[in-house]
Amino acid sequence: MKAPAIPLGTHGATEELAPPAFNLLCITVLCVLAAHAPHMPAWYTAILAAIVAARWWQRRHQRGRVSAWLRIGLLVAVPAAVIAVYGTPFGREPGAAIVCGLLVVKLLESERARDARMAIGFACFILMSALLFDQGLAFTIIVGLMLLPALATLRALEPGLPETEWWPAFRTGTALLGVSLPAALLGFLLIPRLATPLWGAQGNGEARTGMTDRMAPGDLHSLLTDNAVAMRIGFDGGVPPQKSQRYFRGMVLWSFDGRAWEPGAAARRPWRPAPLGVHDPLTRYDVTLLASHRHWMFALDMPVDAPEGAVMGPDHTLWSSKTIDQTVHYRVASAVDYQLAPERLDPRLRAAALALPDGFDPGARALAERWRNAAGNNDAAIVRDALALFHDGGFVYDLDAPPLDRNSIDDFLFNTKTGFCEHYASAFTFLMRAAGIPARVVVGYQGGYWNAFAHYLLIRQSDAHAWSEVWLAGRGWVRVDPTAAVSRVVLADTGGAASDVGGGNRSWWMPWQNRLDVINRWWGQTVVGFDALSQEHLFRPFGIERATAQMLGIALAIAVFLALGFGALLASLRPRHKPRDALAAAQLRLQKRLAHIGIVRGIGEGPRDFYRRTATELSDSAPTINRLAVEYLALRYALAEPPPERIRAFLRAVRNFHPRRVVK
Amino acid sequence: MDAAIREREGLAARLRRWLPALARGRRPEALPVTLDRNRVYIVPTRAGLGFGVLLATMLIGALNYQNNAALLLTCMLGATLASSMLLTWRELHDLTLRSLHADHGFCDARLPIHLAFADDRRARPGLHVALDDIEQPCPLRAGVSRATATAPTESRGWMPIPRLRFFSTLPFGLFRAWSWITPDQYVLVYPRILRDGQPPAHHDDPRERTTGGDEFAGLREYHVGDPIRHVAWKASARHDHLLVREFERAAPGQPLRFDWRDLPGLDRETRISRLAAWVCDAYAAARPWTLVLEDRRTLGPGSDAAHYHHCLTALAELP
Numbered sequence: 001m002k003a004p005a006i007p008l009g010t011h012g013a014t015e016e017l018a019p020p021a022f023n024l025l026c027i028t029v030l031c032v033l034a035a036h037a038p039h040m041p042a043w044y045t046a047i048l049a050a051i052v053a054a055r056w057w058q059r060r061h062q063r064g065r066v067s068a069w070l071r072i073g074l075l076v077a078v079p080a081a082v083i084a085v086y087g088t089p090f091g092r093e094p095g096a097a098i099v100c101g102l103l104v105v106k107l108l109e110s111e112r113a114r115d116a117r118m119a120i121g122f123a124c125f126i127l128m129s130a131l132l133f134d135q136g137l138a139f140t141i142i143v144g145l146m147l148l149p150a151l152a153t154l155r156a157l158e159p160g161l162p163e164t165e166w167w168p169a170f171r172t173g174t175a176l177l178g179v180s181l182p183a184a185l186l187g188f189l190l191i192p193r194l195a196t197p198l199w200g201a202q203g204n205g206e207a208r209t210g211m212t213d214r215m216a217p218g219d220l221h222s223l224l225t226d227n228a229v230a231m232r233i234g235f236d237g238g239v240p241p242q243k244s245q246r247y248f249r250g251m252v253l254w255s256f257d258g259r260a261w262e263p264g265a266a267a268r269r270p271w272r273p274a275p276l277g278v279h280d281p282l283t284r285y286d287v288t289l290l291a292s293h294r295h296w297m298f299a300l301d302m303p304v305d306a307p308e309g310a311v312m313g314p315d316h317t318l319w320s321s322k323t324i325d326q327t328v329h330y331r332v333a334s335a336v337d338y339q340l341a342p343e344r345l346d347p348r349l350r351a352a353a354l355a356l357p358d359g360f361d362p363g364a365r366a367l368a369e370r371w372r373n374a375a376g377n378n379d380a381a382i383v384r385d386a387l388a389l390f391h392d393g394g395f396v397y398d399l400d401a402p403p404l405d406r407n408s409i410d411d412f413l414f415n416t417k418t419g420f421c422e423h424y425a426s427a428f429t430f431l432m433r434a435a436g437i438p439a440r441v442v443v444g445y446q447g448g449y450w451n452a453f454a455h456y457l458l459i460r461q462s463d464a465h466a467w468s469e470v471w472l473a474g475r476g477w478v479r480v481d482p483t484a485a486v487s488r489v490v491l492a493d494t495g496g497a498a499s500d501v502g503g504g505n506r507s508w509w510m511p512w513q514n515r516l517d518v519i520n521r522w523w524g525q526t527v528v529g530f531d532a533l534s535q536e537h538l539f540r541p542f543g544i545e546r547a548t549a550q551m552l553g554i555a556l557a558i559a560v561f562l563a564l565g566f567g568a569l570l571a572s573l574r575p576r577h578k579p580r581d582a583l584a585a586a587q588l589r590l591q592k593r594l595a596h597i598g599i600v601r602g603i604g605e606g607p608r609d610f611y612r613r614t615a616t617e618l619s620d621s622a623p624t625i626n627r628l629a630v631e632y633l634a635l636r637y638a639l640a641e642p643p644p645e646r647i648r649a650f651l652r653a654v655r656n657f658h659p660r661r662v663v664k
Numbered sequence: 665m666d667a668a669i670r671e672r673e674g675l676a677a678r679l680r681r682w683l684p685a686l687a688r689g690r691r692p693e694a695l696p697v698t699l700d701r702n703r704v705y706i707v708p709t710r711a712g713l714g715f716g717v718l719l720a721t722m723l724i725g726a727l728n729y730q731n732n733a734a735l736l737l738t739c740m741l742g743a744t745l746a747s748s749m750l751l752t753w754r755e756l757h758d759l760t761l762r763s764l765h766a767d768h769g770f771c772d773a774r775l776p777i778h779l780a781f782a783d784d785r786r787a788r789p790g791l792h793v794a795l796d797d798i799e800q801p802c803p804l805r806a807g808v809s810r811a812t813a814t815a816p817t818e819s820r821g822w823m824p825i826p827r828l829r830f831f832s833t834l835p836f837g838l839f840r841a842w843s844w845i846t847p848d849q850y851v852l853v854y855p856r857i858l859r860d861g862q863p864p865a866h867h868d869d870p871r872e873r874t875t876g877g878d879e880f881a882g883l884r885e886y887h888v889g890d891p892i893r894h895v896a897w898k899a900s901a902r903h904d905h906l907l908v909r910e911f912e913r914a915a916p917g918q919p920l921r922f923d924w925r926d927l928p929g930l931d932r933e934t935r936i937s938r939l940a941a942w943v944c945d946a947y948a949a950a951r952p953w954t955l956v957l958e959d960r961r962t963l964g965p966g967s968d969a970a971h972y973h974h975c976l977t978a979l980a981e982l983p
């Protein structure tokens with residue numbers, strides 16, 4: 001006898017790819033490209049998608065690999081194109097673009113089941129890497145759903161599906177994914193997190209546009225049209241500050257070079273911030289700041305103290321010691337009604353707040369000169385003059401501001417008169433300094449959406465705003481929002497939701513998006529923010545204060561064991577065989593009774609033979625058995641529709657029949 | 665089992681000796697047999713091992729980049745692929761082979777084996793069966809309980825039905841579940857057919873007689889394959905369809921005689937194969953024949969199916 005091999009064979013691996021499996025593979029690859037499309041150059045994605053379509057078309061007409069030269073050419077072209085775009089093949093974006101290209105090359109040579117399986121594995125990996133760019137709830141769900149075509153492809157590689165249709169292949173994967181969700185969540189909770197990365201993962205958080213440290217005319221534009229969430233704030237007592245007071249300061253820009261505002265040297269000096277004179281109870285709140293890849297921590301108007309891990313600059317801004325590459329939570333207390341340095345301004349700060357570059361904007365300087373001459377010592381009157389100019393001077397709020405020439409302030413003030421917050425803040429601050437009033441630009445967020453249901457304030461990137469602070473003798477630093485003085489607003493058609501002016505939302509679906517942000521917040525807090533620290537506290541309800549990695553590992557092992565056991569139990573449930581009709585039930589009952597005394601109906605033994613044998617073996621009750629046999633055969637085979645009362649009679653007869661073994 | 669074979673078995677045999685579970689199911693057993701959970705084995709396929717490595721990579725990557733969404737996706741994929749193992753196992757679990765019977769087959773040809781399973785509402789579309797490592801699909805739709813597989817044959821005579829290996833890799837091809845059934849059943853394999861030799865001695869070739877014919881017997885309907893020259897054109901013109909002339913076959917009183925001693929100088933198996941070929945040809949030509957065996961045992965004359973099987977059985981059972 002031949003030695004049977006342990007069946008680890010390669011059955012099916014070398015089979016040719018059937019059309020349904022190949023179509024599903026193409027869909028999977030397209031899904032992968034779609035998942036990475038947001039951060040790849042549009043032309044690159046389009047070319048890869050076109051290659052997939054061409055390959056699909058080619059294989060529809062003639063099976064076989066694409067010529068080796070073409071594949072090698074593509075293998076060279078993909079990294080070359082990526083290097084041409086990014087300058088390097090290393091890093092997150094270039095890496096993702098290269099693997100997407102390689103997946104398409106793999107599709108070109110996929111002819112056998114083995115190729116397809118490899119391609120699917122590769123595709124799953126690339127799908128996961130898409131989440132390194134965005135781990136929002138919606139995107140995670142989309143990527144999760146993209147596993148379905150991958151699973152369907154694996155299913156289609158196996159037998160048992162219709163030859164031409166490909167959608168039944170989705171059924172198994174979808175059902176399994178649904179059933180496995182609890183186990184997946186358990187694994188997610190229990191897999192021990194790394195306290196420190198194994199290899200360099202700095203700066204590998206999500207890519208997000210955010211505020212930069214520089215404000216040149218037009219720089220904020222991309223921010224104002226970005227609906228991404230910047231931060232969420234929950235206030236103690238559940239009551240937000242009034243709408244007019246929701247100014248969240250981020251950074252203060254001191255230095256102007258004629259074109260752009262920058263923090264300058266004054267912002268980062270280790271000077272002690274001036275003490276704050278507080279008039280009303282402090283507002284205390286918790287901030288959840290999403291990764292910004294900067295150091296700025298935003299706080300409502302004037303924070304009294306820096307939270308842990310941050311320092312307060314001389315201008316009362318909060319500076320985190322590490323760049324904020326992950327979502328951070330911090331708690332701050334702020335004053336809304338305050339007095340800051342009302343008597344005396346630090347001379348160093350005064351110098352920084354009056355500095356202007358030489359040789360720029362003579363028109364604005366002359367205007368400020370005229371105001372100063374008219375107002376004398378009354379700084380507040382000059383502020384009013386400037387605001388009146390913005391209100392009545394024909395200024396327009398428009399996100400589509402025209403570009404400005406070298407003397408940007410003059411060009412804006414006397415020529416274009418069109419711009420948004422940063423134009424107004426910039427021009428206003430310039431005018432104040434030119435008039436001899438210490439002034440500075442503040443960049444942060446203003447407004448936000450108060451979610452009354454979940455009691456938190458939602459701040460989006462589009463809530464970014466720039467305003468000014470001027471120092472007035474006797475009053476100290478005072479916030480002035482010159483943009484609010486503008487009376488004419490042109491609604492931008494960029495689809496953005498800039499609430500730059502008065503907090504007006506700009507698209508019809510924005511309110512819904514704001515309301516649904518509760519889910520995003522929940523996702524950010526419970527899933528994305530579930531780190532090693534939260535995991536440590538996982539077993540608190542069970543009285544374990546600190547869960548170690550070992551405990552988690554044991555719990556994970558137990559969970560896997562239980563899940564498998566439970567699954568095996570479910571899988572082994574067999575559908576109960578019920579007799580289909582009363583007659584069969586009666587017959588089974590009779591057979592059971594006879595089996596009890598040793599007369600077992602054999603496999604393949606027909607009822608007639610069985611009754612005959614029974615009658616021979618139990619000669620005493622032969623007449624009864626013969627009667628039963630005749631009746632059964634008639635009911636079963638002779639009559640198409642046996643009358644139910646006859647079946648009941650047969651059942652009664654069976655019930656009353658008590659065979660007894662004859663001892664011979 | 666001799667030493668050489670044992671040596672060739674190598675690792676598999678040693679494993680089987682160490683792990684009694686591997687040897688289970690090697691003992692012949694009477695049908696029906698239900699594949700309960702004790703006898704269904706499951707291992708990952710190569711693709712399954714590959715996906716395991718992939719999942720490990722994804723896990724380490726997600727943990728390293730502290731990306732919880734990626735980790736969740738990895739967990740989802742991992743749990744789904746792991747639970748596919750249960751579906752693979754379920755494909756075999758509770759399968760009941762009620763009975764099987766083999767058709768008579770000639771040596772060297774594939775022997776059809778008809779499998780009858782217990783009625784089952786569960787479809788098993790990925791079921792395969794392997795006989796002597798020849799893998800063949802054996803899909804069962806819901807409510808279908810019959811399938812046919814083929815077994816290779818190596819020598820004439822009573823052959824034990826080879827061990828059946830049922831297996832499946834559904835749904836994703838990442839796991840392979842299998843189970844063995846060694847039915848306690850034998851099947852008679854008829855001798856090899858050898859036609860290239862001489863025609864039966866002292867007698868006309870039976871095939872010649874049928875085409876040659878001697879006396880006109882009557883007319884019958886034309887069947888595909890009838891010689892054109894036998895078509896009765898004049899008679900056909902009066903009917904809707906073609907008619908052919910039928911000729912009287914050899915008279916029943918003159919059976920062909922196939923004698924063991926007619927084949928001198930040949931080895932035993934060749935003689936048996938030659939005789940078997942003659943029997944087959946005579947049966948196909950519907951000519952009566954008599955078979956005389958080595959021990960002067962004479963079978964026949966006769967020309968019906970019973971005689972045909974009787975003769976082939978006798979030849980197959982020759983020592």
